[in-house]
Amino acid sequence: MKIGILGTGMVAKTLAGKLDSLEHAVRLGTRDVKATLTRNEPDMAGGPPLRTWLESHPRVLLGTHAEAAAHGEIVINALSGQGTLPGLESAGASNLANKILIDVSNPLDFSKGMPPSLSIVNTDSLGEQIQRQFPAARVVKTLNTVNAFLMVDPRQVAGGDHTMVVCGNDAMAKQEVTRLLKDGFGWRDVIDLGDITNARGSEMWLPLWVRLYGALGTPMFGMKVVR
Amino acid sequence: MKIGILGTGMVAKTLAGKLDSLEHAVRLGTRDVKATLTRNEPDMAGGPPLRTWLESHPRVLLGTHAEAAAHGEIVINALSGQGTLPGLESAGASNLANKILIDVSNPLDFSKGMPPSLSIVNTDSLGEQIQRQFPAARVVKTLNTVNAFLMVDPRQVAGGDHTMVVCGNDAMAKQEVTRLLKDGFGWRDVIDLGDITNARGSEMWLPLWVRLYGALGTPMFGMKVVR
Numbered sequence: 001m002k003i004g005i006l007g008t009g010m011v012a013k014t015l016a017g018k019l020d021s022l023e024h025a026v027r028l029g030t031r032d033v034k035a036t037l038t039r040n041e042p043d044m045a046g047g048p049p050l051r052t053w054l055e056s057h058p059r060v061l062l063g064t065h066a067e068a069a070a071h072g073e074i075v076i077n078a079l080s081g082q083g084t085l086p087g088l089e090s091a092g093a094s095n096l097a098n099k100i101l102i103d104v105s106n107p108l109d110f111s112k113g114m115p116p117s118l119s120i121v122n123t124d125s126l127g128e129q130i131q132r133q134f135p136a137a138r139v140v141k142t143l144n145t146v147n148a149f150l151m152v153d154p155r156q157v158a159g160g161d162h163t164m165v166v167c168g169n170d171a172m173a174k175q176e177v178t179r180l181l182k183d184g185f186g187w188r189d190v191i192d193l194g195d196i197t198n199a200r201g202s203e204m205w206l207p208l209w210v211r212l213y214g215a216l217g218t219p220m221f222g223m224k225v226v227r
Numbered sequence: 228m229k230i231g232i233l234g235t236g237m238v239a240k241t242l243a244g245k246l247d248s249l250e251h252a253v254r255l256g257t258r259d260v261k262a263t264l265t266r267n268e269p270d271m272a273g274g275p276p277l278r279t280w281l282e283s284h285p286r287v288l289l290g291t292h293a294e295a296a297a298h299g300e301i302v303i304n305a306l307s308g309q310g311t312l313p314g315l316e317s318a319g320a321s322n323l324a325n326k327i328l329i330d331v332s333n334p335l336d337f338s339k340g341m342p343p344s345l346s347i348v349n350t351d352s353l354g355e356q357i358q359r360q361f362p363a364a365r366v367v368k369t370l371n372t373v374n375a376f377l378m379v380d381p382r383q384v385a386g387g388d389h390t391m392v393v394c395g396n397d398a399m400a401k402q403e404v405t406r407l408l409k410d411g412f413g414w415r416d417v418i419d420l421g422d423i424t425n426a427r428g429s430e431m432w433l434p435l436w437v438r439l440y441g442a443l444g445t446p447m448f449g450m451k452v453v454r
């Protein structure tokens with residue numbers, strides 16, 4: 001399947017690498033292709049800069065946000081919370097229309113110090129804002145509750161015995177995404193919370209997530225809904 | 228040990244019943260003793276009205292908030308989010324000074340419809356507000372992440388294999404509360420998040436909790452931090 005991924009950071013590369021290994025045709029999207037390819041710094045997790053990463057993933061293409069979105073039968077938003085709406089705007093509503101748009105981002109606000117707060121919270125969510133601004137996209141919010149490495153390989157902790165939540169307004173879209181989560185990435189327990197307003201719940205997990213990260217000293221943990 | 232519990236609802240009664248069974252001397256606090264004793268309606272979970280409940284728990288005393296707080300060597304806030312600060316105010320700062328104050332409440336706001344949002348959120352929390360207003364109390368936030376029945380008996384799901392978080396500024400207070408959680412209630416995995424600002428994280432779990440409740444159709448579930 002053709003998949004467009006908006007973003008070139010750690011999350012985007014991790015998703016792209018996994019989807020490429022699953023034989024999907026991946027195109028990453030960035031604001032400025034030339035600027036992205038001249039960057040030499042490692043990413044937030046100490047991973048290689050994109051140019052080096054692309055050399056080791058020769059099938060993965062790079063393009064503008066619009067080119068990545070146009071390429072994808074499914075589009076994944078792996079931009080920062082702050083970069084999400086501008087990035088989707090430059091991807092273009094017509095390139096997102098009728099497509100599954102998987103939103104894995106979180107509206108983290110680092111401007112008020114650490115740990116981050118949320119820039120959208122409580123009575124709204126980034127997932128809802130995306131769905132409102134792009135009503136023809138079939139937005140599915142998921143994967144935002146874990147670190148990038150666990151998104152695509154939940155078995156890295158406790159043999160994968162933890163929970164992923166999904167939400168969105170389109171039942172068929174959620175089914176298809178759940179299949180990708182299970183058959184592609186190895187998630188075993190996927191809970192459908194309901195419509196996209198439930199993104200408030202999964203995004204508001206982040207403030208607890210960052211504090212657990214602080215207490216445990218590692219981002220490699222999952223949340224299992226025990227029942 | 229003498230324990231004062233502010234509140235007479237389902238959470239207060241469940242905590243009182245368990246602590247009474249552990250041979251602690253419990254006194255419940257309410258705004259208006261006479262009015263509380265004349266109420267005949269079942270509680271939110273369909274449990275008996277307080278008068279009936281007290282008849283089956285003859286060792287548990289009832290009094291005003293001030294009497295319950297004065298009685299307790301440990302005080303537990305089991306009031307609603309909205310009722311918490313007024314209730315603690317009428318309990319009296321001098322009756323809380325130097326005592327462990329276990330806050331199990333959540334600032335749920337039902338005024339904007341269901342599911343509830345939070346009335347305090349993101350850059351502040353109810354736990355912090357309590358600590359700021361009663362600086363001499365040793366506030367420990369915990370148990371607010373599960374239903375009342377699981378608070379005192381986590382083994383009701385998955386043999387108790389789920390996680391409780393605690394936070395607060397007083398390390399000794401957290402240690403004593405953790406001992407009560409483990410030896411008294413049966414919690415096996417207790418994570419200390421750090422100071423009371425971490426109440427933001429545990430209170431912001433609630434929006435996800437209420438949505439999981441909706442999706443699962445039961446409040447009898449826990450959250451296990453899998454690592």
